[in-house]
Amino acid sequence: MSQQEMGIREELLKRFIESGERERLQEILRSKLYTSGWQDRVKDKCQKVVHESGEGVEKLTVDSIAEAVTPFARATVSEDIKAEILEDIRAFIFRTLPKTES
Amino acid sequence: MSSPAAAASGDTPQPDTTSNTASSSTAAAPRAKPGKQARGKHSGRCAHLAGKTKAVIDRLKVLVPYANVCKHRQALLQGRRGGSAAAAAAAAASVAGDREGTPAAGEGDRSRKRLVDEMPAPTCLACHTPGDRLHACLACDHYGCWRRGGGGGTHMQQHLRASGHAFALDFSRLVVYCAQCGDYVHDAAVDAWLLGAQMRWHAALCDAAEPEAKRPRIVSTAGDLSPAQAKYLREHGALQPCGGVRGLRNLGATCYLSVVLQALAHNPLVRGWMLSDGHHPAACRRAPCMACELDAAFQALFARGSGSGAAAPFAPTRLLRALWLLRGDLAGYGQQDAHECLMALLDTLHTGLAGAAPQRPCPCAVHQTFAGLLQSTVTCGRCGNTTQSHDPMLDVSLDIPAPRGLRALDAAAAGHVTSLHDCLAHFTRAEALAGYACGRCGVPGAAVKQLSIKELPPVLALQLKRFRHGARRGAKEDAYVRLPEHIDMTPYTAAALASRSQTVAGLRASLGHAVSSTGGVLPASVGGVAVHDRNAPGADPAAAAAAAAAAAVPRDTPLPVLSGPGGSSTLGKRRTDARHSNPACQYVLFAVVEHVGRLDTGHYTAYARQRAQWYRFDDAHVAPADIRDVLALAEEAKAREGRGAAVGRAYMAFYHKAVLDYHDGTGAAEGAGQMGVANTHVDADGEFVEDAGTVRTRTSASGDVRVERRGRKKGSAKPRAPRQQPQAQQPQPRAKPRATDDNYDAAEEGEIDEFIAAGSVNPANPANPAKPPQPLDSESDSDGEALWNRINRAARAPDLVPMGQVEAVRADRPLFVDPAATLDQQQQLLLVPLPPPLLPAAPAPHKTLSSLDSNDDDASDSN
Numbered sequence: 021m022s023q024q025e026m027g028i029r030e031e032l033l034k035r036f037i038e039s040g041e042r043e044r045l046q047e048i049l050r051s052k053l054y055t056s057g058w059q060d061r062v063k064d065k066c067q068k069v070v071h072e073s074g075e076g077v078e079k080l081t082v083d084s085i086a087e088a089v090t091p092f093a094r095a096t097v098s099e100d101i102k103a104e105i106l107e108d109i110r111a112f113i114f115r116t117l118p119k120t121e122s
Numbered sequence: 123m124s125s126p127a128a129a130a131s132g133d134t135p136q137p138d139t140t141s142n143t144a145s146s147s148t149a150a151a152p153r154a155k156p157g158k159q160a161r162g163k164h165s166g167r168c169a170h171l172a173g174k175t176k177a178v179i180d181r182l183k184v185l186v187p188y189a190n191v192c193k194h195r196q197a198l199l200q201g202r203r204g205g206s207a208a209a210a211a212a213a214a215a216s217v218a219g220d221r222e223g224t225p226a227a228g229e230g231d232r233s234r235k236r237l238v239d240e241m242p243a244p245t246c247l248a249c250h251t252p253g254d255r256l257h258a259c260l261a262c263d264h265y266g267c268w269r270r271g272g273g274g275g276t277h278m279q280q281h282l283r284a285s286g287h288a289f290a291l292d293f294s295r296l297v298v299y300c301a302q303c304g305d306y307v308h309d310a311a312v313d314a315w316l317l318g319a320q321m322r323w324h325a326a327l328c329d330a331a332e333p334e335a336k337r338p339r340i341v342s343t344a345g346d347l348s349p350a351q352a353k354y355l356r357e358h359g360a361l362q363p364c365g366g367v368r369g370l371r372n373l374g375a376t377c378y379l380s381v382v383l384q385a386l387a388h389n390p391l392v393r394g395w396m397l398s399d400g401h402h403p404a405a406c407r408r409a410p411c412m413a414c415e416l417d418a419a420f421q422a423l424f425a426r427g428s429g430s431g432a433a434a435p436f437a438p439t440r441l442l443r444a445l446w447l448l449r450g451d452l453a454g455y456g457q458q459d460a461h462e463c464l465m466a467l468l469d470t471l472h473t474g475l476a477g478a479a480p481q482r483p484c485p486c487a488v489h490q491t492f493a494g495l496l497q498s499t500v501t502c503g504r505c506g507n508t509t510q511s512h513d514p515m516l517d518v519s520l521d522i523p524a525p526r527g528l529r530a531l532d533a534a535a536a537g538h539v540t541s542l543h544d545c546l547a548h549f550t551r552a553e554a555l556a557g558y559a560c561g562r563c564g565v566p567g568a569a570v571k572q573l574s575i576k577e578l579p580p581v582l583a584l585q586l587k588r589f590r591h592g593a594r595r596g597a598k599e600d601a602y603v604r605l606p607e608h609i610d611m612t613p614y615t616a617a618a619l620a621s622r623s624q625t626v627a628g629l630r631a632s633l634g635h636a637v638s639s640t641g642g643v644l645p646a647s648v649g650g651v652a653v654h655d656r657n658a659p660g661a662d663p664a665a666a667a668a669a670a671a672a673a674a675v676p677r678d679t680p681l682p683v684l685s686g687p688g689g690s691s692t693l694g695k696r697r698t699d700a701r702h703s704n705p706a707c708q709y710v711l712f713a714v715v716e717h718v719g720r721l722d723t724g725h726y727t728a729y730a731r732q733r734a735q736w737y738r739f740d741d742a743h744v745a746p747a748d749i750r751d752v753l754a755l756a757e758e759a760k761a762r763e764g765r766g767a768a769v770g771r772a773y774m775a776f777y778h779k780a781v782l783d784y785h786d787g788t789g790a791a792e793g794a795g796q797m798g799v800a801n802t803h804v805d806a807d808g809e810f811v812e813d814a815g816t817v818r819t820r821t822s823a824s825g826d827v828r829v830e831r832r833g834r835k836k837g838s839a840k841p842r843a844p845r846q847q848p849q850a851q852q853p854q855p856r857a858k859p860r861a862t863d864d865n866y867d868a869a870e871e872g873e874i875d876e877f878i879a880a881g882s883v884n885p886a887n888p889a890n891p892a893k894p895p896q897p898l899d900s901e902s903d904s905d906g907e908a909l910w911n912r913i914n915r916a917a918r919a920p921d922l923v924p925m926g927q928v929e930a931v932r933a934d935r936p937l938f939v940d941p942a943a944t945l946d947q948q949q950q951l952l953l954v955p956l957p958p959p960l961l962p963a964a965p966a967p968h969k970t971l972s973s974l975d976s977n978d979d980d981a982s983d984s985n
Contacts, residue, residue: 030250037243037253043193055543057604057758064750081305 032116041112045105052101062093168300168307170288175311178289178298181260182315189258189293190323192243244293248277257299261287296320310349324781328706365424366393366732369435369742373442377741378460381728382467383438384739385713385776386416387423388730391491391580396420400487401475410444412467413474435742445470460715460726461517461585461774468492468516492516495577497616502560503568510616512576517583522601523548539761539768541604542775545586550574550614574616582611582709582777586770589721598721602757602770605714607749609777611707618704709777714752716771726773 036042053059069088073080171178246256246267255268257278262285266278275283278290282301290299292306296316300307366387370380386392396417403414415438422436446453449466468488476486484493496513523544550573558569588599612618713730728739729752738747750756754770761768 033251033253034243034245042253051610054606054608054610055541057539057541057606060607060749060753060755064755083305 032113035116036112045108045112048108049101049105052104053097056098056101058093058097058101061096062089065089065092168303168309170300170302171298171307171309171312174288175309178260178309178312179315182291182312182319185258185260185291185293186296186316186319187323189291189296190319193294194323194327246277248280256293257290258293259285259287260289260291260298261285265293266290310352321781324706328704367737367744368423368425368433369739369744371435371437372741373437373439374455375457376438376442377726378458378463379438379442379445380739380741381460381715381726382464383419383423383441384728384730385464385715385774386467387420388713388732389491389581389776390712390778391782392487393420393424395487395491397424406474408474410447411474412441412444412448412470415441415444416467416471448473457723460717461519464583464774465516488516491581492579492583494518494575494579494582497574497576499572499574499616499619500555500558501570501572502558502563503570504565505560505563507560507562516579517585518549518575519585519587520545520549521587522599522603524601539604539758540601542584542606542609545603546611546614550619572619574619575611575614576616578611578615578707578779580779580782582779584775584777586773586775588717588773598719600767600769602754602761602768603772604758605711605753605772605775607711607753608780609709609711611709612704615704615707706779706781708780710780711752711775711777713774713776714772715774717773718771 066089069085244265251267257266264281266281268276271277271280288301297306401413401417406414419438419441448470452458472486472488476484494515496515498511501508552570552572555569555571559566590597590599716727717724736747736752738745757768
């Protein structure tokens with residue numbers, strides 16, 4: 021049963037990407053995050069992380085910065101943006117689901 | 123488009139790396155841009171990459187178009203016939219070396235479009251996910267994602283470790299990952315090529331986003347230093363520190379002039395044009411001429427040693443006098459409005475540059491920089507007839523809308539921050555007109571008027587109208603407005619508005635939803651969240667109808683979502699409903715003018731950015747500033763947390779395009795073309811030739827350059843034949859130095875040849891386009907090569923001017939102000955006592971022009 025779920029999930033994911041829906045939603049999300057100022061705040065936080073690393077700046081990698089900033093970034097996305105994107109995704113799934121069930 | 127935006131932020135000499143906060147949801151990929159200023163250019167270099175750039179670039183040539191097609195699939199398909207993007211995709215899909223000819227043939231396009239449509243998205247070979255930060259191995263055909271697998275490390279890292287391959291490419295962000303360094307690395311050559319590739323894709327995407335736009339094709343990306351040039355400079359040049367950061371003395375409540383001058387001084391187009399001899403005071407016979415005065419001001423502001431605010435402040439006395447003479451309404455020592463001053467300055471500058479004869483489009487620097495076109499669309503309520511009228515504009519004045527859509531005022535005060543997007547949305551809102559007499563049906567009735575921007579200028583000047591009308595006249599509108607550092611103007615353009623309203627309105631109306639005039643549905647709420655609704659006519663009855671209709675709509679009908687001004691619908695893969703951002707409409711902030719105080723009295727300060735560093739200009743005081751102060755992020759936080767009303771001081775904001783794509787006539791000289799100077803270009807024989815026509819050079823993704831000439835040619839040489847650039851040919855020097863860098867040793871050619879032998883499609887050193895000092899000049903290949911030959915010939919002559927002695931000073935300028943001189947020496951040099959009739963009637967407290975600085979004890983007496 022879980023295999024079947026996994027199969028459907030992968031299929032959905034593939035359709036999500038190939039139909040361009042993911043690209044479209046990514047652009048919408050990107051613009052929303054821009055306009056809400058989230059991007060500037062996260063950039064600010066990244067710069068803080070870089071400055072605070074002090075001596076260990078040379079050993080900073082993208083991954084380590086990501087690790088430090090991810091919880092902050094995730095937490096500060098505003099709720100209405102989350103809700104709107106979730107609605108879009110939900111709508112997409114409803115749209116595609118009957119077709120993929122074989 | 124992540125990479126150009128990242129590159130265009132102009133942060134460091136190398137493009138920013140972007141870090142992905144890997145999220146489990148495939149739809150949301152929030153990304154952060156760490157500022158890598160702490161890392162110098164050298165420490166960012168990866169030793170492992172150094173020797174292998176050629177191989178890496180070869181591999182990238184296949185991967186990058188593939189990645190771009192996958193990333194922008196929908197955007198590209200929107201374009202007319204797929205165009206050059208599909209051709210590029212075809213070029214990628216075909217074996218490297220199987221070069222195609224000019225791809226403009228119509229019959230190939232359908233198959234190519236199908237290729238774009240059907241090119242499969244790669245998936246991770248380990249876990250079959252197509253997302254999650256997919257990487258492509260640069261040595262083999264392996265794709266791996268960034269999910270952690272068993273045994274430590276992500277899937278891609280595991281592959282690299284297992285196979286011993288060294289590099290991988292982040293598929294969506296197009297940065298190279300080095301397995302041994304364990305991090306994303308940059309190399310000048312690779313980055314240069316990537317930038318060039320992104321520029322070509324920029325053209326394709328712009329075309330896709332706005333197929334009918336008359337936009338010159340991006341021809342070539344010129345300008346940044348190649349490694350050979352950089353090496354030459356390091357060895358032979360005496361680098362001077364950057365100039366241009368210099369305070370301006372306050373000549374008596376002239377802070378309004380200081381901020382305007384600083385904003386102009388850091389305007390990349392104006393600065394570039396002025397500093398490259400755009401206006402010749404020696405040749406100018408007009409007096410007083412604002413252009414001459416501005417030129418003198420620029421000379422002083424950018425004089426040697428004026429970097430970082432170390433030089434003594436400059437007193438713009440002559441400029442002030444010229445302004446007073448030309449615009450009597452601004453004369454006197456009273457406080458003036460900075461926006462008015464800017465408009466006056468631009469107006470007088472335009473007169474000085476272009477003369478009185480109006481010309482459409484005006485080729486003067488002012489209009490080439492600031493001029494855009496506003497469109498006003500009026501739709502009759504009865505017959506749906508739309509009429510459009512166009513107005514030229516030099517800037518956009520925005521009202522600050524009060525927060526709307528939220529019921530309780532206290533709730534509105536807490537957590538709501540007005541942003542520039544709100545102001546722009548308010549500016550382009552649909553408003554109801556009463557009593558409009560329609561041209562077609564003739565019945566007077568209600569109509570809908572909507573403003574939008576038809577043509578976006580390269581530099582966008584925005585003014586926030588902070589004067590309150592109505593009951594409390596004379597009060598300043600103090601609301602805080604959040605200015606974004608990057609702004610996407612696509613939703614406010616006329617094209618976006620048109621595409622949105624036409625198709626979506628029809629579709630949605632058929633669904634039974636009430637439709638606003640912009641095509642957006644009017645639901646009361648979406649997903650439980652109140653919708654930020656704009657002023658749609660007849661909103662209330664429509665909203666009620668929509669609520670009823672929404673309940674009746676079946677569950678699996680996709681809910682149209684009003685996502686801000688985008689208003690996209692989820693009604694399937696239709697051509698016009700998804701709003702793809704046009705990369706030509708991306709803007710970056712470079713100057714902010716702030717005002718503190720009341721309406722009738724106050725003080726102006728300016729923030730301006732030079733490369734990546736912001737400075738605060740408070741008349742004579744200059745200090746480095748932080749972006750947090752520029753955008754007043756502290757105030758924003760205060761507003762967001764509801765700790766009281768946030769006070770905003772920003773009054774004007776200046777943005778320049780992230781990728782400057784103005785039409786350059788020929789482009790051999792920096793900033794030449796339409797900026798008020800006759801078009802010149804360098805002939806194949808190395809002669810400068812005046813060309814009264816325009817040159818359009820087309821380059822296809824396969825690298826062919828076709829030059830079309832239109833208009834009169836005066837004495838130009840033989841017509842240029844289209845040139846193939848196959849890899850097998852003898853490598854010719856393609857590195858394109860800018861016209862001002864005259865010193866290249868012929869011995870450097872060998873190095874450059876080897877570097878170019880990789881057969882890069884376009885010249886080897888594309889630009890970092892948003893670096894403020896260098897406007898993008900779209901030179902054609904042939905011109906650049908001719909120029910290169912000429913420079914080579916010149917370089918062999920012994921009378922080469924060493925880099926260190928080149929200064930932007932002309933010898934015939936007696937009025938050049940020596941910054942080392944004291945103020946009264948400056949005054950004596952600059953000031954000419956006015957004949958009495960021209961002096962404003964001067965009661966005793968006012969000082970005359972001859973003693974402007976009250977702090978200076980040596981000033982001559984006031985009368």
